[in-house]
Amino acid sequence: MLKNPRYQIKALAVLVLAVASIGPLQSSCGKGKTPIRLSGAGASFPYPVYAQWAHRYHRLKGVRINYQSIGSGGGIAQIKAKTVDFGASDAPLKAKDLDAAGLIQFPMVMGGVVPVINVPGVSPGQLKLSAALVADIFGGNIKKWNDSAIAKLNPGLKLPAKAITVVHRADGSGTTWIFTNYLSKVSAAWNKKVGTGKAVGWPTGVGGKGNEGVASYVKRLTGAIGYVEYAYALKNKIPHVLLQNQAGQFVAPTIETFQAAAANADWSKAPGFYMVLTDQPGARSWPITGASFILMHKNQTHARKAKAMLKFFDWCYRYGGDTAKKLHYVPLPKAVVALVKKRWRSDLRAAGQPVWK
């Protein structure tokens, strides 16, 4: 075996590489404890910010967090099967589903969903839409941009006689869940006919794959209206609309209006943090805001791991705000973070002992 000198050299090289790669691992193990590795999986919407946080936290504290963005559905399945340490979902689970699976959930970060348009002659933030109008447009009841109902709200705008093309997400997504949840809240007809879901039976329109798919369809099709995450509307410079909120005010999508929606929501009355931030009260609240959630098992098997996980989340709440804002996500209000920590204290146990003190 390995008579050929070329193979001998190769084998030697492989051996050297193998030893070299083990080296640093051993030195970090030498301090007595094995390094902690945490794994999470789920929602793709918060992936950019989770990845940034994990990267920075690893550099600071040496704890490695591996987050796979496989979609909320996958995240829920994986945390139930205990193949990951934490799951993540854009749509909250109902309290009874949480109890059945022995899970707790808490909000980690927020974002907004923004209706975007491509109507000739209409600039960003010019078109005003009421909740009923949005439901009627996406429900296929209003078919032209110069419809009298739209014109009545926008007396100064010159609206073209173009047909409206609705663009929605083709793939199952948390963004769609938040958007259809909003429509179901503001329109009884929508709730009855279509409902709330990560994928629904859209009455009209075309489906683009992913936020980028919807963004590119809207940019290409004159007369289109779609909905994307806030960051995509900003990055792609697609005109957004002003929406009328519960208080009757027309608001623009900004980090401040998203935060207003979260601050005005009454989290303390939400069992299991089942809280959807759509259609919240408050004069400054953006009506289509949503939070992304973390899922953990109530009874943790490894106390050290559980503690490390909570420390990481605590660090994200404390110091992750700027990173989140840079990526156009919205940090949670302080009052909500306090409620989350209270929940950690009361609900999370490892071997009968509370993990968070």
Next chain:
Amino acid sequence: MTQPSPKQHLGDQAFRWVTALSAAMVLLIVLGICVELFRNSALSLSRFGLDFLTSQQWNPAKEQYGAASSIYGTLVSTAIALIIAVPLSVVIALFLVEVAPPRLSKVVGQGIELLAAIPSIIYGMWGLFVLAPVLSKHVQPALAKAFGSLPLFQGPPMGIGMLTAGIIIALMILPFITAVMRDVFQMVPSVVKESAYGMGATTWEVTRQVTIPYGIHGLAGAVFLGLGRAIGETMAVTFVIGNKHHISASLFAPGNTISSSLANEFTEAAEPLYRSALVELGLVLFGLTFLLQIAAQLWLRRLKKKMAVTL
């Protein structure tokens, strides 16, 4: 002749076993897939029964699942692709074998093989960003003007929809079909062709009456290869088909296919019934491919009988 040594005999037997096992593995995998598909779609199978195949209602929020629009979209997009790709492939392959000078034939042939190596997501992006605008600005308005009275070409020319998906699939399967057809044409013995030329036949007559009938089995094989790829094509289709669970007579309208629905919805399907319905879609695709294979075999057998008479 000397008796084979025991060692050789052993090698022979080992070879036989290895090949037999490898072949058995294929059957086992097919069987395994089939069993898994049935097992995982049991919930949806028992809930919807045959309605699953005939209903085009697909609303996960209301737990309504019907595969009709996906089945329709799969068949129509595949049909469009084959209608475009097969004649084009025959012509290209004939050009490469019968008409083009050898050097040019080699260059074009290599170009076609390169096309086959492009990943499908690239075709999808190209379709969305390059082909769709061209179709919506130039091709679809022209089609609507010429054949607008037909229901096939009605509706707004968005550039996204069944027709675009069919064209993209056609481009994707073209290199495969062409490459196989070229090889088939090359295998026709030159003696046979030359004797036809000797009788005073033109190139076209030789092609139609000698080359094509001679290679019909191989040509059909090339078409099935294309069909197999077209029916399961996922990524590129998802980009351009418009992804709507709806059957529309117009080729301009958005639709969907079985594989595009799976690609779109599987990752976020958390509810058991939703997942089960998606797996049943996979089962339907499995069955569809199987049925098409059988139909193709039967058709080929009849075709061969007919050809044998004329040859």
